[in-house]
Amino acid sequence: MGESIAAVVVRAAELTARGLPRKAIDLLRPALVAHPLHAEAWCRLAAAHLDVGEPDPALDAAKRALVLDGDHAWAQRLAALALSELGRHAEAAVAARECVRRKPGDWRCRVVLAEVLAAAPETRVEAVEVAREAAHLAPTEARAFQVLGDAALRVRDWGTAEWAYRSALALDPADEDVHANLATVRRKRGASGRPSGDALSRAHELVWPLFSRVAAMLVAGGLLLLLAGMPKPTPWIGWFSGALVLAVCVVVGRVALRRAVWALPRYRPKVAVVAVLFGLSTLVLVGWTVALFLGATTMQPLVIAWLCALAGGSVVVLGGGR
Template sequence: MWAMSEPIAAVVVRAAELTARGLPRQAIDLLQPALVVNPLHGEAWCRLAAAYLDAGEPDPALNAAKRALVLDGDPAWAQRLTALALSELGRHAEAVVAARECVRRKPGDWRCQVVLAEVLANSPDGRREAVEVARQAAHLAPGQARAFQVLGDAALRVRDWGTAERAYRTALRLDPEAGDVRANLDTVRRKRGGAPIPPPSAEALHAAHALVWPALSRLAALLVAGGLVLLLGGMPRPTPFLGWFSGLLVVACAAVVGLVLVKARRGVRRALFRLPRHRPKVAFTATMFGLSAVILTGWTVALLLGATTMQPLVIAWLCALIGGAVVVLAGGR
């Protein structure tokens, strides 16, 4: 028995090499006679199914994958091949069922997630889900170019240019020789040039708001309290020395804003700049604090150059007071 199993194992390895070199027909010719002698070798049937798929022959690929399903071996591999063959035959509903069964058997196997994403992307009703499944595959296998290629392909089908470009760029970083990925990346860049920027998701907006609102509260405290101290310290006539304290207040405000940008992840950072369009209270408060900070900066420079007026400080403090009132009354809602 061992003498019979050793040659078939060598044949399977040789067939895998031929398929990898782009010679699936030679792999098929090698496997078929070996399987006549060893019809119970599940891995060989899987390798034959994979070779048929690479040769563009889904019918015999499906038959070989079904043979592998009932034999000992890797059932998830046979299930993946079955799903791909069914998808190639246009039997999309059956392909999705087979791929979901593969994921159910091995939920942590990124290859099962990749196959599910591929068959969902080929199904007209599953393209949105395909992006999420492919994203899960990329999360499970951050070092596998294939996972990111499938994510890019799925995103390309739903015209999510940003996700597609990021996925293809990662795939190329992992496998610089992937010419088809490079071609798809060029396509995405051409398409994206005239495509509108998609709106941020509700989750990204919520995360951005969760970062911005506490920062606005801190700015309110700094500008209102700090402005009041400067008003009291500048009476009856401000001196250039007071400008140093005013400058420290401006730097502290800039540090609060910078900390928000540092904490924000990439997707959330983009949502930060579009948050005012979706949150009117944030837009109004940020405008008031921005005016206050700009006026305060100008007054600080003027003060250091010898000016003695208090009027800009009063205007800056009133802007901060109005913005702070909105922060207090809104309460983070």
């Protein structure tokens, strides 16, 4: 008898995979009348009902599986999807979180949680992070990246959505839905011009250590110039000042070609403040250097440049790169 119901479950799975979930339902229902304690069969039935857009019987079947011995995480996933389709988002989220709790290493649980969270506006940002975890757990599963793209699309994170959809297509090039969504994202991203959250975070991680080096150069170099130029600077000091400006330009030039770096000050206020202070300090140094070669003997511009560098360095130290 056990082999009989097992064979029915296998045939139902094959029918569902071939896009015939209604035939799978017709096959499973009479088998479950004879074998009502077979949890996997109830899960297969719930999945088939979801495939044909029938969340109510899918939820009933998933609940039957939950009270039997079997894969409760699978039953929780199915229950969460059915509840979500019924508009019961809070209950769906509870079921999906329980699924993740039962099997934290199962990427499918996180995929379902991301889908459920993405359905409610107040949890869409969390959905992106959960989907990102699913993609990390299953780097060879196109579905994980597709769900990440869908979640990112809902929060208008075009860069993350495009990357996720491209990753999904690299694994499954024939998915027409992903192709369509990727085309939508590219249109939207072209209209907005905003880098993705991932790109901004990577740019921040790149820029902040650079700011630390620039702060050390401008503060220490400015202090040395102050000491060397007292009481009256000479044109020879201009060569050292010019060397300092050149060194700063070389360090900054290493990351200046990255698009996200230029966009970063618009979205990270601390970066904007530090960039303005360091930029002002460098410009004043350039002007003072030129003035020295033309015969000027004032120290005031150097003091201003040094104070700007000190203020920017303080923001870098106190900000801690967060």
